[in-house]
Amino acid sequence: MLVVKNIDVYYGKINAVRRASLHVSEGEIVALIGGNGAGKTTMLNTISGLIRAFGGSILYDGQDITKQPPDRIVQMGISHVPEGRLVFKPMSTEDNLLLGSFSRYSLGKRREIENDREQVYSIFPILKERRRQPAGTLSGGEQQMLAIGRALMAKPKLLLLDEPSMGLAPFIIKEIFRHILELRNRFGLTVLLVEQNARNALRIADSGYVLETGRVVLQGQAEDLLANRDVQRAYLGRDLDTEMDVQ
Amino acid sequence: MGISSYLQFLISGVTMGSIYGLTALGFTIIFNTTGIINFAQGEFVMLGGILSVFFLKWFDIGLFPSILLAVLATTIIGGVIERFAIRPVKGASVINLIIVTIGVSIFVRGLTMIFLGKDTFSLPHFSGNLPLTFAGVAVMPQSIWILAITLVLLAILRLFFTRTIYGKGMLACSYNRKASSLVGIGVDRMVLFSFLISSLVGAIGGVILTPVTLTSYDVGIMLGLKGFSACIIGGLGNPFGAAAGGVLLGILESLCAGVISSAYKDAFAFFVLLVLLFVKPSGLFGQAKIERV
Numbered sequence: 001m002l003v004v005k006n007i008d009v010y011y012g013k014i015n016a017v018r019r020a021s022l023h024v025s026e027g028e029i030v031a032l033i034g035g036n037g038a039g040k041t042t043m044l045n046t047i048s049g050l051i052r053a054f055g056g057s058i059l060y061d062g063q064d065i066t067k068q069p070p071d072r073i074v075q076m077g078i079s080h081v082p083e084g085r086l087v088f089k090p091m092s093t094e095d096n097l098l099l100g101s102f103s104r105y106s107l108g109k110r111r112e113i114e115n116d117r118e119q120v121y122s123i124f125p126i127l128k129e130r131r132r133q134p135a136g137t138l139s140g141g142e143q144q145m146l147a148i149g150r151a152l153m154a155k156p157k158l159l160l161l162d163e164p165s166m167g168l169a170p171f172i173i174k175e176i177f178r179h180i181l182e183l184r185n186r187f188g189l190t191v192l193l194v195e196q197n198a199r200n201a202l203r204i205a206d207s208g209y210v211l212e213t214g215r216v217v218l219q220g221q222a223e224d225l226l227a228n229r230d231v232q233r234a235y236l237g238r239d240l241d242t243e244m245d246v247q
Numbered sequence: 248m249g250i251s252s253y254l255q256f257l258i259s260g261v262t263m264g265s266i267y268g269l270t271a272l273g274f275t276i277i278f279n280t281t282g283i284i285n286f287a288q289g290e291f292v293m294l295g296g297i298l299s300v301f302f303l304k305w306f307d308i309g310l311f312p313s314i315l316l317a318v319l320a321t322t323i324i325g326g327v328i329e330r331f332a333i334r335p336v337k338g339a340s341v342i343n344l345i346i347v348t349i350g351v352s353i354f355v356r357g358l359t360m361i362f363l364g365k366d367t368f369s370l371p372h373f374s375g376n377l378p379l380t381f382a383g384v385a386v387m388p389q390s391i392w393i394l395a396i397t398l399v400l401l402a403i404l405r406l407f408f409t410r411t412i413y414g415k416g417m418l419a420c421s422y423n424r425k426a427s428s429l430v431g432i433g434v435d436r437m438v439l440f441s442f443l444i445s446s447l448v449g450a451i452g453g454v455i456l457t458p459v460t461l462t463s464y465d466v467g468i469m470l471g472l473k474g475f476s477a478c479i480i481g482g483l484g485n486p487f488g489a490a491a492g493g494v495l496l497g498i499l500e501s502l503c504a505g506v507i508s509s510a511y512k513d514a515f516a517f518f519v520l521l522v523l524l525f526v527k528p529s530g531l532f533g534q535a536k537i538e539r540v
Contacts, residue, residue, distance in 0.1 A: 050428060074431035086426035088419050098412060099419050103431025105412050154431060 001026045001190055002047070002078075002158060007056030007066075009042050009214075016042045018214040019056065024158070029184055029191040031201040031222060033235055034211035040194040041083050043211070044160045047192075048080035049073045060158070074103040079156035083163045083194075085147040089136030093127055096135050096146055100153025113153070120149040123179065141172035148179065158190045159183065165197045173197065177204055198235040202226045210235070251383040256505040257498060262390040262459065264497020265397040266292070269452035270474025271481060271489035272404065273445035278483055279421040280441040283344040287328060287352040289471020290359075291449030294321045296457035297359060297464065298450075300368040310371055318450040324355075325446020329439050337438075352467065359464040370457040393455045400451060401490055404444075408486065417441060421484070469513065476520040482530025491532060 002024040009017040017039040024030045032040050045051045047058055049070040058066045065073055074080075088096050097120055101113045121128035124145040130138055135146055144164055151159060161180065165173040181204050183189045195201035202208050202222045210218035210231060218231065225231050270292055277285040298317035303310060332351050333344065373392045378385035408414035416432045417440065428434055453462070453470075460466075473496065481492025496516055503515040523531070 048429060050425065069433070070428040071431040071433045074429065080429045082425060082429055086423050086429075088422040088426065090422060091415070091419070095415055099415055099427075099432070100430050102412060102416055150430060 001061060002192065003059040004043070004047065005057050005059070007043075007046060007053040007058065009039070009046050009051060010054050011042075016214055017046065017053075020211070020214065020216050021056075022209050022216065022219070024190060024192050026157075026190055027184065027188060028207065029180070029193060029205045031198075031205035031208040032192065032194045032211060033196070033198040033201055033208060033225075033231075035196070035235070037213075038211040039214040040211055041162055042214075044080060044162050044192070044194055047073075048078060048160060050080075071103060074154050074156075077155070077157040078160065079151035079154045079158075080160040081147045081151045081162060081164065083166065085140075085143045087135040087138070087143050087146050087150070090134055092132050093135055093138070093146055094131045096150050097127075097153050100150035101155075103154050116153055116155070120152055123152075123182070124149055140168050141176065144168065144172075144176055145179070148176075148183075152183075156189070158192065161191060161193045163194060163196060165195065165200065173200065180204060198231070199226070249383075252505065253502075254382070254384045256501045258384060258386055258390060260498035260501030261494055262387075262393050262497070263501060264477075264494035265393050266452045266456045266470065266493070267473045267477040267496050268490035268493025269397060269400065269448050270470055271478035271493045272401075272486050273449045273452075274474055274478045275484060275486045275489045276404075276417075276445045276448070277441050278478075279486070280417050281333075281344070281438050282341050282421065283333075283348065284475065285442075285445065286345065286348045286471060286475075287355060288445065288449055288474060289467030289469070290352045290355040291321055291325060291446040291467075292453035292456070292470045292474075293359070293462065293464065293467035294324060294355070295450030295453030296370065296462035296466070297363060297368060297453075299454050299457065300370050300462065301363060303370070310373070314454050318447065318454060321450035321453075322443055322447045325442045325449075326439060328355075328446075329442035333438070333442070334435065337435075352471070356464055356467060363464060365464060367461050367463045368457075369461050370454075372458045373455075376458075387459065389455070389458050393459070396451065396455050397490075400448060401487065404448070405487065413440075473516055476516055478530075479520055480523055480531055482532045485530070485532050488530060488532030492530065495531075 004020065004022045006019045006021055007017055008019060020043060032043065034040050046053050049068055053066055057064055060076060060078060065076065088099065097117050105113065126142055127146055127149055130142060135143065138146060164176050177200055180191060184191055193201055193205065202225055205222040207220065208222050208225045209216050218225065270288055273288045273291065274284060277283065295317055298320055299314045302313035302316045306313065328351055332347055336344065336347060372389045374388045376387065378387050408418060417437050419432060420427045420434055420437045424434055477493035477496045478489035480496060481488035496519065499519055500512050500516050504512040
């Protein structure tokens with residue numbers, strides 16, 4: 001579904017991503033793990049068109065999207081939930097969701113979009129309770145749900161999730177990960193998940209990539225990576241969160 | 248001084264204030280989508296008025312068609328300014344962009360002076376210049392035009408920003424540009440759109456004002472500054488607060504001119520601005536940022 005081939009990304013002179021490749025098949029959850037500054041977010045930003053790759057190519061459903069602008073990429077079916085959630089804080093939850101449908105909005109589709117919003121509410125019932133509240137007054141977990149809901153409003157086939165667990169309490173992280181699984185299992189979404197919380201990410205993922213200073217240093221099935229000594233030492237540490245069995 | 252003279256000040260204050268309000272509205276629309284203060288806003292007001300005068304003179308097509316043409320032309324100029332002066336430097340810092348708009352305003356003023364001259368021009372009143380008298384207060388028909396058009400324009404813009412997805416999309420650009428791109432809002436298009444709306448609103452302000460105050464190539468400077476004061480008074484970023492700030496500024500100014508001396512009229516506007524900045528920097532209708540992080 002998504003094929004990233006040898007992309008190079010620079011910030012000024014800094015080479016943030018070096019000849020990185022990855023492959024996401026339809027219906028998969030793929031985890032992209034790595035430490036701070038490894039280039040994970042940069043990869044996602046390049047896929048969604050926020051920054052341009054200097055070299056290499058990105059294919060989505062067989063089409064080259066390397067040089068497409070972000071609004072076009074959203075229309076093609078890739079939605080990106082950015083790091084830090086970035087909800088429109090002064091706007092109501094409802095308006096945030098409405099804006100999620102901007103790329104496919106037309107007056108004739110108002111009913112359809114209304115229904116889609118109800119569907120997002122059925123996945124995240126708390127958002128319905130908060131629908132008139134400014135998004136900035138929502139809790140971190142709720143904002144994360146809103147950011148995911150907003151991305152769903154574009155009717156994506158591929159969802160890019162950037163650090164959905166960042167700054168959240170463990171039991172909320174568990175809930176968010178449960179939702180990610182649900183999105184794949186019930187709605188057939190394909191997910192590319194960037195996480196520092198490597199253990200949880202690999203637990204729900206089918207396959208994974210390990211990024212280090214802009215390079216893909218390891219790739220494989222999620223369970224193999226979980227069992228891999230190097231990965232354990234570098235990213236998993238002591239298993240403090242066995243109690244958080246998300247499966 | 249009797250009550251009727253105060254009423255008279257009030258009427259002329261509201262008239263002038265409506266124009267400040269419309270100018271302020273133009274400032275906030277561009278500020279909201281781009282974060283820049285467009286110091287060429289006053290030139291849009293000037294162009295609306297002065298182009299009406301010249302289109303009327305050149306084409307001989309009647310007052311209202313000339314006005315329509317002038318508003319249209321100014322709107323296009325607004326779009327051209329965005330496309331060729333703002334977009335090429337869009338990665339630059341806000342302060343640089345603001346300086347670009349100052350350059351643009353000087354450029355526009357200069358061209359106007361060269362091609363249309365330094366004279367002062369007038370535009371006929373829309374419906375006669377015989378004042379109507381209510382309870383000893385004279386009201387020019389043009390004042391009623393100004394008020395009515397301002398109110399209609401405010402209502403339309405209010406609907407646009409609160410009821411349509413494009414209006415909300417423009418606001419979203421100001422709240423978070425990156426997130427706006429990610430939901431599929433073409434940010435470049437929205438910025439262009441905000442320049443079009445601002446220049447349209449500015450031009451309409453200029454057109455309805457010109458019969459009352461005359462126009463020349465340099466009226467945009469003072470109108471722009473007053474409009475800027477109005478939107479600081481009302482709270483930058485809040486379009487309708489800015490419009491209200493304009494009306495308030497107009498009334499205060501006219502009271503000052505009437506009660507103290509008209510020599511201090513302009514100074515008074517900026518005095519009010521300074522006092523407000525000391526006392527409540529977020530503006531009368533602006534709210535301090537409160538959010539959960």
